Amino acid sequence: MKNLFTFFILLISAVGISQQTYNRTQKLMGSRFDLTVVAKDSAQANAFIDIAVGEIKRIEQLISSWDPNSQTSKINANAGITPVIVDSELFDLIKRAQGISKLTDGAFDISYASMDRIWKFDGSLSKMPTEEEVLNSVAKVGAGHILLNASETSVFLELKGMKIGFGAIGKGYAADKAKELLIQHGVTAGIINASGDMNTWGKQPNGEDWKVAITNPMDKNKVFALLPITNGAVVTSGDYEKFVEFDGKRYSHIIDPRTGYPSIGIISVTVFAPKAELADALATSVFVMGKETGIDRINQLPNVECIIIDDKGNITTSKHIEIEKL
The missing domain is CATH 3.10.520.10 (ApbE-like domains)
Incomplete structure (x- = not known):
């Protein structure tokens, strides 16, 4: 934020x-x-x-993960199932995001959207989540699981239930x-x-x-x-x-x-x-x-x-x- x-x-x-x-x-x-x-x-x-x-x-319609008709939502819906062909603009944005992830040793990762929201910052969290809960929360996160096919401009998320989101760069x-x-x-x-x-x-x-x-x-x-x-x-x-x-x-x-x-x-x-x-x-x-x-x-x-x-x-x-x- x-x-x-x-x-x-x-x-x-x-x-x-x-x-x-x-x-x-x-x-x-x-x-x-x-x-x-x-x-x-x-x-x-x-x-x-x-x-x-x-x-x-126009950009919002392209990258929104809330709009079920957006290309980003279609990528997420097909995680672990099949690649999705997208516009070159979105393909290039995802490719640059992968580059930043590599540059930052994974500190930046658009697949953060796959994380379970176990941390609450609204005053309701009374104790630390357990180590197991924390590990499970990032089980489907990892830019390396985002597979790009340049010849088809397709995007495939390897893991079922995996998601990408552009909240950090959108x-x-x-x-x-x-x-x-x-x-x-x-x-x-x-x-x-x-x-x-x-x-x-x-x-x-x-x-x-x-x-x-x-x-x-x-x-x-x-x-x-x-x-x-x-x-x-x-x-x-x-x-x-x-x-x-x-x-x-x-x-x-x-x-x-x-x-x-x-x-x-x-x-x-x-x-x-x-x-x-x-x-x-x-x-x-x-x-x-x-x-x-x-x-x-x-x-x-x-x-x-x-x-x-x-x-x-x-x-x-x-x-x-x-x-x-x-």
């Missing part, structure tokens, strides 16, 4: 500016989307935003595709904010970069850093609202798909990347991998940066990021 630790500060002067920013908030993919475009007037802006909304709805992917389409239609600048999965391009009407403020999860009323962002994406993943504690140890709602146990030690991860899809996946992965392994992995990736806040309030950053502290 992505928490809204990040938000954009728009510093716009109306003097001498022919274009302005226009914003619309709309519920899409079951979440809040804030769509901002730079346009000459409201009519043009609304036409642009309608294009973005249409694209996001909104990021939708933000990327909406941005891409708007650029094709001549939108020079804007922001797609998919419930905290943010993608930007261009500059504000006054020529300044968009700026992202990072909120301290130890105190949601305080911002500890302000960073410019140009033609890129930023995603924050956090557990400050959803966690459980046993014997003085805090367990995040973000579950390690390899072990079935919640991640520990980190309360916030912010990732900057060229695309929201990648930033989305890596934010979750760093949570699972832990601070040291996560930062090391991020430092090996080009054009990707990361800010981690641990459960003691310590801030760790990747080697090329510069924080403008407030």
Whole structure:
């Protein structure tokens, strides 16, 4: 789950500016989307935003595991039975997801949807699940069981009852595709904010970069850093609202798909990347991998940066990021 630790500060002067920013908030993919475009007037802006909304709805129909008629649902329904031929767009998305799973040593895995939901973060969990329950919960999880046939663009889940889901990258992917389409239609600048999965391009009407403020999860009323962002994406993943504690140890709602146990030690991860899809996946992965392994992995990736806040309030950053502290 992505928490809204990040938000954009728009510093716009109306003097001498022919274009302005226009914003619309709309519920899409079951979440809040804030769509901002730079346009000459409201009519043009609304036409642009309608294009973005249409694209996001198209993506939802393709990847939704709740819609029984979606290609993703058909893949899940045929797990352990037969391969399903899908559109090349969905095939490529699954292939990239497998690549990220390999990159993160399985910390990211779209077959997490197969997990039994034994961990409750609504206050009802009174004791730790047993080791057997935890092991059983991930028995059908594993990206290696997703078999892809490129010549047929087919997808086959080897295990009966296995499922895939795009909750960890779906909104990021939708933000990327909406941005891409708007650029094709001549939108020079804007922001797609998919419930905290943010993608930007261009500059504000006054020529300044968009700026992202990072909120301290130890105190949601305080911002500890302000960073410019140009033609890129930023995603924050956090557990400050959803966690459980046993014997003085805090367990995040973000579950390690390899072990079935919640991640520990980190309360916030912010990732900057060229695309929201990648930033989305890596934010979750760093949570699972832990601070040291996560930062090391991020430092090996080009054009990707990361800010981690641990459960003691310590801030760790990747080697090329510069924080403008407030």
